[in-house]
Amino acid sequence: MSFISKPKVANPGLPQNELGLNRRDYEGAMSTLCAGCGHDSVTAAIVQAAYEMALPPQSVVKLSGIGCSSKTTAYFVAGAHGFNAVHGRMPSIATGANAANRNLRYIGVSGDGDSLSIGVGQLAHVIRRNLDMVYILENNGVYGLTKGQFSASADIGSKSKKGEANEQEPIDPVLLALALGASFVARSFSGDKEQLVPLIKAGLSHSGFAIIDVLSPCVTFNDHEGSTKSYAYVREHSDAPVAADYVAPQREISVSYAPGETLPVTMHDGSSIVLRKLDPDYDPTDRARAAGYVQQRAMRNEYVTGLIYVDQKRRDFHARHNTPDAALNGVPFERLCPGAAKLPKILASFR
Amino acid sequence: MSFISKPKVANPGLPQNELGLNRRDYEGAMSTLCAGCGHDSVTAAIVQAAYEMALPPQSVVKLSGIGCSSKTTAYFVAGAHGFNAVHGRMPSIATGANAANRNLRYIGVSGDGDSLSIGVGQLAHVIRRNLDMVYILENNGVYGLTKGQFSASADIGSKSKKGEANEQEPIDPVLLALALGASFVARSFSGDKEQLVPLIKAGLSHSGFAIIDVLSPCVTFNDHEGSTKSYAYVREHSDAPVAADYVAPQREISVSYAPGETLPVTMHDGSSIVLRKLDPDYDPTDRARAAGYVQQRAMRNEYVTGLIYVDQKRRDFHARHNTPDAALNGVPFERLCPGAAKLPKILASFR
Amino acid sequence: KFANVNGSGSTSANAMVMKAIFRMGVPVVGKNFFPSNIQGLPTWYEIRVTREGWRARSGRVDIMVAMNAETYSRDVREVSAGGCLVYDSTWPSNTLLARDDIRTCGVPFAQLCNDNFEGARARTLMKNVMYAGTLAALIDLDLEVIRALLAETFAKKPTLVESNMKAIEIGYRYAKENFDCPLATRIERMNATAGHIMIDGNTAAALGCLYAGATVGAWYPITPSTSLMDAFRSLCARHRVDPKTGKNDYLIVQAEDELAAIGVVIGASWNGVRAFTPTSGPGISLMEEFIGLAYYAEVPAVIFDVQRVGPSTGMPTRTQQCDLLACAYASHGDTRHVLLFPDSPEECFHMAVQAFDLAERLQTPVFVLLDLDIGMNDWMAPDFKWDDNYRPDRGKMLSDEQIAGLGKFHRYLDSDGDGIPYRTLPGVSPKAAYFTRGSGHNSYGVYTEDAAEYQEVMDRLVRKFGTAARLVPPATIEARGAQAAIVSLGSCDAPVREALASLRRSGTVIDYMRVRAFPFGAEVEEFLAAHQTIFVVEQNRDAQLRSLLTLETAVDKQKLRSILHYNGLPMPARCIVDGVNSALAKGVAA
């Protein structure tokens, strides 16, 4: 409601980042979600990541569709512009916004209904564009805002609160993204900040489309026994073949890893992620095998989490369109309009 | 145009099927496609399959979207009802039609633009429903009817007639269908009737959603050098790990195969397909590995063809909805309306 | 009026109070003002009780139960002078805003709950039940009626009956002991609710779909239409499962979005079943392309648009009548559609049935336009009647016999001069086969780009729409030969009737016509012609009904004066009375 907004107390005590901002400076309006909703933890993780990366608030653009999850863009980085699009169509808004100004950080937040039901077409095509943004899919297996109907990510056998079991093949955003050739694919759990925060940072540093499927339980409609998207179930049934540590630009990779099992990936913005293999025969740069690995686990309703696949070499949307490094919305009119002088020559071709 | 319709000559000479119908009886209006268009060969294959299976024409329902490919439903089985839906939305029409009468054979014909660009959302969700139909995707990598723009299935590096190369990740309908859990996934080539006809029959016999990605070159806009969807390219770059022979119901599997390398799959309607492994370590019943196999080839712009994956045990749309065996559109009103007698009891719950 | 926090279980308590009043024979209506959110935000519930049985919002608050500290101050302000305020006196009193022109009854609900119940969840729930008890004492509700209600609700959990009753009694006793009960404004038993039910429009419409023989429902969840499909599902679970085979004589598709939902409905109707989809504004926008196909290819389809506040996402939990134009002319190109305007749950039930008959008779989409107020609020309605002689009008669908006897079948010929062609279903005979398409076709159903052939079909569709005007339900008219009249539709009926009565009391008699469908019939033309001044009462900003009347009847638009209400709350009678009086004051002929 219009009268809810967080009391902004100055907190001299709080630690500050390079910009002299503290974590509170990366928060937004008061959440109106249910107490305990997984989405609020994801919001906290985004705040944490933005704070630690010391992003200037105005350098961030927040995009979302419609749903409880999509509401959360109002709950972080109050100093950034936000755009709540229509249901399931945020990717096209993001594409346009990014086309106009490639020099901002685009954070998209969506839900499983928003992204996989009504929105799966736009998601598929923004992946193909390799648009430079991080796309956080807060996945709870239901439509929260419309009171708990099964979404397209409900696993086979997963039971609704009313007890009916889902029989339809679920859409696993990770498998979908891999099949469509996404350049950065990760999965995490709203309850696992240690894993989630570095993944968000890595996604923000990745130049291209970074999708993070975050299992984010809906305490009100899908956190019961029999749900494969409940806190309990996800905790027990997810494991990560690789761990990813984020190392900010200009930082040395301080921790020393045993050789062989680690793989540092340098990101576009100079930062790097160090991947530690927990499962020796998993290779996060082999799309086909990653897909197979996730597929096998998925059939047992098990979640593979962590950084599942990354390809830094893929050219992003702007590179493919050969646009200038500066934002298109900053190109002076003089450069855009051929002017009266050139007109006669153009018209000549129509005689 | 309204004045084009094929002269129906009686052909006493032509061979007849069990119903006493000859192949001409399964044809439709005269094609208005370009001479040499791959789609016309697919139409011929459908005619052949329907004739050989001796389908009563009125037992078939033809569905399509918009495009050159989608026009072809007018060119086969004139005795069947047809529905040209709007662009990219045929799957929802098919879902409704099938819901109303489960006892007809639903043949959907679409194009890569119709199915993978505007229509990828509906395709994804009709796959999830495991709707009982055969879905033929006539894949030429371009929008033919709108004169040759790249479609979502154009491979990376594939060159347009104007010479520009596609950089966007293509959508491979086969990988997509596997990722989404389709129960019958096949690929073929309009130029390979021997392979295509049995696949169409198998698809028609499969109870559930059978998708056949048919590479069907567009001679006018995408058959040139550099196109990965040209006759020449497809011929050279496709191979099948398994061959599928269709055996009609009540027929004995006459041919004798060397044991071990063959696998007869019995279909819902009593017919069966005999799968012969051409690549010893390929298993068309292992979804994860099939996906990996196709993925690897796809990265080299190679096409895996034939029956790629099949699962006969998956319950179809109607089974999941627990509907009667008879068509819903035949249920007498008396059974549907509770009548005046039951009304008071119902109203009582609102006092 | 009750001020609560949503997700706290208050709705059931409030509904119970309303039901109790209803069972005591007193006319009542409830309106729920909830946020577009699941838990934690302010929500209000208004119960209106009048001897006359008015169904609109009154605008005045006689008793306020303020249970939400966050909205407390504004809630107090709302109480009408002489009214009564019930609040939780456990709160620090400094948050209280005193008023001496009202009576304030403080009850330490939180305290009482903590003393008497275990567990946080139980305590919040019981707080609601408890204020119901206090209220019972204040307005003199019969505790036995309440006990009976609880017994029914918790038939399966008798222990809950006891705990709830305990809470009731605590609240009841506290009131009896501390205030002199009952208040002046109290409930007096009547016999005005016999033969009536309390039901919401969405449930009534679902019941209509059940009785009409609809078998396929397709939808994508959207407030405020969701409860329509929920109701249809549970009705089918009870009445559509074959006892012998255990099979379902229905199929509900939860589609991936509204484009697919309407596609399913069109495909199913094309193939011979009665199919429908419930949706709201945003869904209508997404269905536009398919609606044009159904219009031009002439496929039946029934669409329930439970209107909410637009434009865009707007206010999903507020009410408006803002989709009239969007539905009447839905889709690009020259199109026109049939609309039905129920004013109550009772009409939702009957018009649902009519919608299917019209859609099949006319082979075109038919929209039933509810709004959140009718669809989701509980209304008192006379018991629905059903005539067992009713048989569905399947329209001009050729039977197997007719097809057998057929020479050649032509899909789009106007054989009967009413603009309606004949259709066939797949599966019968190759002779009956035809091709359905949204592209240019001639009267024989063949693809065409020929100018004359195209126009022939388009002109027939105009004739068909003329036939529609003769088939749709006529407007209800109450004429006493006045010069001035009110023309309105749908949920405006409640405030209009109340306004008419109060105008009459102040000596102003004006006539009233409620249009029940579009296109408009001859009776609408006559009524408009017969009146000098016509107040068009509707709940949208842009006078959409007035627009339809201006475009689609012969009326002189100067005669039409708009009375509009579009802030998202149901229209109160006062707004109409003032509108009419100020116009008359300006010397407009009455």
Add this chain to the structure above:
Amino acid sequence: KFANVNGSGSTSANAMVMKAIFRMGVPVVGKNFFPSNIQGLPTWYEIRVTREGWRARSGRVDIMVAMNAETYSRDVREVSAGGCLVYDSTWPSNTLLARDDIRTCGVPFAQLCNDNFEGARARTLMKNVMYAGTLAALIDLDLEVIRALLAETFAKKPTLVESNMKAIEIGYRYAKENFDCPLATRIERMNATAGHIMIDGNTAAALGCLYAGATVGAWYPITPSTSLMDAFRSLCARHRVDPKTGKNDYLIVQAEDELAAIGVVIGASWNGVRAFTPTSGPGISLMEEFIGLAYYAEVPAVIFDVQRVGPSTGMPTRTQQCDLLACAYASHGDTRHVLLFPDSPEECFHMAVQAFDLAERLQTPVFVLLDLDIGMNDWMAPDFKWDDNYRPDRGKMLSDEQIAGLGKFHRYLDSDGDGIPYRTLPGVSPKAAYFTRGSGHNSYGVYTEDAAEYQEVMDRLVRKFGTAARLVPPATIEARGAQAAIVSLGSCDAPVREALASLRRSGTVIDYMRVRAFPFGAEVEEFLAAHQTIFVVEQNRDAQLRSLLTLETAVDKQKLRSILHYNGLPMPARCIVDGVNSALAKGVAA
């Protein structure tokens, strides 16, 4: 008129003939009637040549070049008495339908091609070039002009110039030798085309986008709008690539569908560039939901709707003005949009620029409604002018300095009383940050479900639309004080002007107003008020312009009489002349 088979390369030959006439200084216009298909179906091309420079279809055929055996018989029938028929005499003559009231020139084109050229493809192509040669002889075209044209077309392949010229000469010589050339109806050099170009509306609109400084284009291919984006792409390739860096100062997104295309435009405009999408009817239907968002959240967007025949898929390659209502009231809820109606390529160029200025000034979607006739046919237009003093009107967008000096920023306040609020772009300062949403919001841009706050914003949007009426291009008016008048729009201008002239010749003088935009300005009100009888001329079935005039002006609708043409072919002047005369005959005041 030329009757051909599509995909046979005839279009270029026909265009060449037209260009030749144009270069001889004679006013000409060409209209292409092609099927919705790629190859093998009948297609016609009409060239109209008049001293006066009429641009409409004439309806009469003086010379018919019948090159398609399939349509031969109907083609022959179309030739006006006294006209001339050119056909391929190689065909078996029994297929011929003789007429003695016309002159028939049989030329053995197929034969001549086989004798003179190698290869099937070459032969079919040359056949087209050859009949151009024959025609040149018959209507006295200057072969040097033709040679020059060929030289330009095949600048890169000189050999083709020769082979083509050879074909021309064969056809030319055969005609000279066998018929007495030239005909009575021949081309006489004039000087009426100097300072003019031949261009189609889509290309002109693309040129406008280029000059307006649009950098982002998003689209999904759909006939007849595709050539607009094709033209924009090639213009950008030539004028928007930085010579130094080789980088593109433009970005074209071929989206997966129209829902995405409009989303891209909205996202891009929101972020500060000028963005547009070209589409046609079905695309408009799919964009409805997003259009409502742009209206309510107040985001600029420019949409070119190149109208084709509806409803549904309709006839994609035929023309109509049938999306007026769909665009004016697009999307559910209370919405109203700004429309521009260009009548010619020249206005397509200028209105494209105005569309961006209006969209940014008003922060709302602006539709430019072309139709297939304007968009895809070649029209003669005076050379476009450009004023280098033009600077884009970015509207109320706060500059970085303004933001720096700002206390607090409120997105939706009406600070200036014109209903238009101020906007900011991302990336500047946390102070400028705001939230864009299609859900309920108040004047401060904060989410709300409050009745008063919601209504405040909705009422301001009405004021903003009032401002729009003052900013849009005014109607063009030609009044001689007559009692009767024609009101029309867009491509109807061509037939209307011709009709006015012929009416004047027969002594009937009536006035003319061409509306160029919606909402309507004061001048439209005055014109309507000043006339007794108003003929509303438009190309759709349901009188959509008449509907807009009836709803959105004070005019008495009785005064408005429709003259409609909607069979998919461009409206001929005759249809208007007849409409007016028959009305006047019925005694309507002129």
